Amino acid sequence: MTSDVTELTPADYPLSINRPELLHTPTGKALADITMAAVVSGEVTNEDLRVTPDTLVMQGRIAESMGRRQLGENCRRAAEMTAIPDEEVLAMYNALRPNASSAEKLEEIAARLEGTYSATTCAALVREAAQVYAARNLLAEED
Amino acid sequence: MTAVEPRSEASVRASKRTEVLENRPVNLDGFVEEWPEKGLVAMESDFDPQPSVRVEDGRIVELDGRTREQFDFMDTFIADHAIDVDTTEAAMATESVEIARMLVDPRTPRAEIVALGRGLTPAKILDVVKLMNVVEIMMGIQKTRSRRTPANQAHSTSAKDNPIQVAADAAEGAVRGFAELETTLGVVRYAPLVAIGLQVGGQVGRGGVLTQCALEEATELDLGMRGITAYAETISIYGTESVFVDGDDTPWSKAFLASAYASRGIKMRFTSGTGSEVQMGNAEGRSMLYLEIRCILMAKGAGVQGLQNGSISCIGVPGAVPGGIRAVAAENLVASWMDLECASGNDQSFSHSAMRRTSRLLPQMLPGTDFVCSGYSAVPNKDNMFAGSNLDTEDYDDWNTIQRDMQVDGGLRHVREDVILQVRNKAARALQAVFAELDLPAITDEEVEAATYADSSDDYPDRDVLADLEGARSVMERGVTGLDLVKVLERTGFGDVAENYLQVLRQRVSGDLLQTAAIFTGDFVPLAAINDANDYAGPGTGYRLSGERWEELKKLRHVTSAENPEEEVV
Numbered sequence: 001m002t003s004d005v006t007e008l009t010p011a012d013y014p015l016s017i018n019r020p021e022l023l024h025t026p027t028g029k030a031l032a033d034i035t036m037a038a039v040v041s042g043e044v045t046n047e048d049l050r051v052t053p054d055t056l057v058m059q060g061r062i063a064e065s066m067g068r069r070q071l072g073e074n075c076r077r078a079a080e081m082t083a084i085p086d087e088e089v090l091a092m093y094n095a096l097r098p099n100a101s102s103a104e105k106l107e108e109i110a111a112r113l114e115g116t117y118s119a120t121t122c123a124a125l126v127r128e129a130a131q132v133y134a135a136r137n138l139l140a141e142e143d
Numbered sequence: 144m145t146a147v148e149p150r151s152e153a154s155v156r157a158s159k160r161t162e163v164l165e166n167r168p169v170n171l172d173g174f175v176e177e178w179p180e181k182g183l184v185a186m187e188s189d190f191d192p193q194p195s196v197r198v199e200d201g202r203i204v205e206l207d208g209r210t211r212e213q214f215d216f217m218d219t220f221i222a223d224h225a226i227d228v229d230t231t232e233a234a235m236a237t238e239s240v241e242i243a244r245m246l247v248d249p250r251t252p253r254a255e256i257v258a259l260g261r262g263l264t265p266a267k268i269l270d271v272v273k274l275m276n277v278v279e280i281m282m283g284i285q286k287t288r289s290r291r292t293p294a295n296q297a298h299s300t301s302a303k304d305n306p307i308q309v310a311a312d313a314a315e316g317a318v319r320g321f322a323e324l325e326t327t328l329g330v331v332r333y334a335p336l337v338a339i340g341l342q343v344g345g346q347v348g349r350g351g352v353l354t355q356c357a358l359e360e361a362t363e364l365d366l367g368m369r370g371i372t373a374y375a376e377t378i379s380i381y382g383t384e385s386v387f388v389d390g391d392d393t394p395w396s397k398a399f400l401a402s403a404y405a406s407r408g409i410k411m412r413f414t415s416g417t418g419s420e421v422q423m424g425n426a427e428g429r430s431m432l433y434l435e436i437r438c439i440l441m442a443k444g445a446g447v448q449g450l451q452n453g454s455i456s457c458i459g460v461p462g463a464v465p466g467g468i469r470a471v472a473a474e475n476l477v478a479s480w481m482d483l484e485c486a487s488g489n490d491q492s493f494s495h496s497a498m499r500r501t502s503r504l505l506p507q508m509l510p511g512t513d514f515v516c517s518g519y520s521a522v523p524n525k526d527n528m529f530a531g532s533n534l535d536t537e538d539y540d541d542w543n544t545i546q547r548d549m550q551v552d553g554g555l556r557h558v559r560e561d562v563i564l565q566v567r568n569k570a571a572r573a574l575q576a577v578f579a580e581l582d583l584p585a586i587t588d589e590e591v592e593a594a595t596y597a598d599s600s601d602d603y604p605d606r607d608v609l610a611d612l613e614g615a616r617s618v619m620e621r622g623v624t625g626l627d628l629v630k631v632l633e634r635t636g637f638g639d640v641a642e643n644y645l646q647v648l649r650q651r652v653s654g655d656l657l658q659t660a661a662i663f664t665g666d667f668v669p670l671a672a673i674n675d676a677n678d679y680a681g682p683g684t685g686y687r688l689s690g691e692r693w694e695e696l697k698k699l700r701h702v703t704s705a706e707n708p709e710e711e712v713v
Contacts, residue, residue: 063659138216
């Protein structure tokens, strides 16, 4: 990541207008490459229309520079989640619903987040949930 | 329906005056006495906790009279994620009346009061807003709302789930000025077609309009990921643990979901509101506003950029108790003060009285909020599948007139008939082309004609519902994406609509719409509480309705020319 990313300030927002050179698609295209011609020719696919972890970290920094600590944290968790396929994100969400998972299952998810996706802040959120669910009787019975 | 006999006996003669009053629409509304033990009380209850906080080793160990061992999961989440541990003891030591005055006093900058708010507990926040009357609450909203420029959001739905109607009304809504459009369904399986109708129609009226389809959480996320919708809002949270669990979620599952949306570059806000807990039968003896403040802090703790609140679908509950509408304004104030985007209600049928519907609206419309309505019905209320809104299409001219009377910007404008007919027709034709290209049940020219001139779903030919549902299923099975729709629109001669849609999808790459209160201008410039941060600091500052926009809002359906009283200004 370029050094100026750490120095992003509110003046850099919106990135799409003020700092387009910092933005790229998950397949490495520039924002300016997303044109109708490229869509029609098939050069731009749905995969291109996603945000990258780098961009989410940058937006998180801008949020934090506005005093929005939690929004910054959310962006960091989101940056980690970009690597997780859609279906698995939905499955993990469903597993976090009350009485849906045992402590073991939640630990399994946390370990997978950490091990497979290097999603350490997401894993921490799941472990925290497991602790609270245990205390509040919101874990599923062992299966 | 009333469960008890009216107090006046039929045998007692009533005056003519009483007869007149009895027949006024307001007397069809429901009113009820407070019952604080059950939480049927707006914001003043002896059963709410007293403010307190205690920090040990960098951790909050006591919150509003409960120690950590006594915390339910809301307390835990708020203590660990929402409240600033470093500042909380100092913030809590500030007198409530002093904080209330800072909220009202224009000489206290927004940043200062927002910073102080980061250290407050739910009971303390309640203690502060309880000191404020409704005008002071409006002053607070005017200052603390996050985005400088107010905006508005519409519902575009159909009693028959007719996608052509949704598309035409979306186009009209867009050209009238709504920044966001929302739909939902009668028959949920219709969702893909109606969401496509909304998206395509919404890109016709003007550029920069965002759309969403309110569904069960997982399905809503799925449509968002495909790019068929642009943002999400129906992510409900509740103020008691028991009701939260009844809703099949926890603060942690919802926080995870918030990150999931952001990870796909999709804008999202949570939804909560006074009265939901008592309506769902478990307010745990707390006032409606206390519980709503817990929701607001939970949302903040999750790091979601915004919140739809202002009672929302439960408005009948605070609306029935004394001071309830003041409490609804207070919850919008707290959401704004906690530095969240606030889509401020006014989105549900609320009263039979036109006067009461208007008065309920003013605390949001006059100070301005990020979205004055989080669902102005851009269809007649009988077509509103959110069970009707406080305002609908019949009220467009009234709304525009109130904007002009008061010189306030409620996000809408009067639009000439020829322009409206043109965009409605174009939306229907664009959707006709999309359906044809995707081998969905055909949209006939007769339906396009109907959409151009229609008011309600009654004015459209009936669709073959079974064929449509089959088509909806195939859209999901084939994995049709927003980009597919863009290509179809481009290929079929709707290049400008395709371009608008592509611009919306393209923004996912930048993440700009993930920032607080982000919307687009008509030219796709993101406006958020960063580059358009509210800078209200008293008279002469902040958002002022002036210049070109004010000229636009001076126009109404009928305005007499000053030069020639025989003519109307066009």
